[in-house]
Amino acid sequence: MARSILGLAVLLGVVPLAGCAKTTVSSLAIASAPIRQSAPTSLAIVVTVAPELGADDNAVSAAHRLQEALLASYRKAGLQVSIASPAAPVLSSAVVRVEIRRADPGSRLERMLIGFGAGRSALQTETRLELAGGSNVAMGFSTTTKSGRKPGLVLPGVVAAGTGKLIGLALGGGTGLLAEAGGGLDRSVKRAANTIVSQTRNFYRSAGWPWPAGSSAARRN
Secondary structure (H helix, E strand, O other), X not given: OHHHHHHHHHHHOEOOOOOOEEEEEEEEEEOOOOOOOOOOOOEEEEEEEOHHHOOOHHHHHHHHHHHHHHHHHHHHOOXXXXXXXXXXXXXXXXXXXXXXXXXXXXXXXXXXXXXXXXXXXXXXXXXXXXXXXXXXXXXXXXXXXXXXXXXXXXXXXXXXXXXXXXXXXXXXXXXXXHHHOOOOOHHHHHHHHHHHHHHHHHHHHHOOOOOOOOOHHHHHO
């Protein structure tokens, strides 16, 4: 029976599952005053959620995961970095403050079955780089990361014409496909972290500061 259902799905329009996420940077602003100080010797990370998202479990979880991802990415780049509390004084020579503005995990089932943007996850952040002794933000920008628009397992017409058995087949026999469909905001968090580190690297270079050579972030971007 399962074989006949699978055959029906192929005839009606099964396409290979593919996943892709895109991160965009907007509202990029860099302080106009020339930077005369030397490169920061230490970097602190502060990740928070927007006040209106304080009770949103998805946003709180994404903030925690983004904090850990940033810590790992900056360390992999060769920088001395630590986690700082939003309420505590920052003792590092620079601080990266990231605020989660949106954290929507979307629908994993819709991404897996339909694709083409259905069930997309979305993560929006606002980042500020502050230097010790500076009165203004040295750099600020926003990032938006969304899961891809590529086809899912079944074309939209099949979902309308399909049955619960077809969906059950996808869930019961396609756990590998479900994994490829992405786990909510996990990939978005990683991509956002890579983008924030990449923008930090660009700022270092614009200020004439050395950036650790051969880092993974430098090779990817």
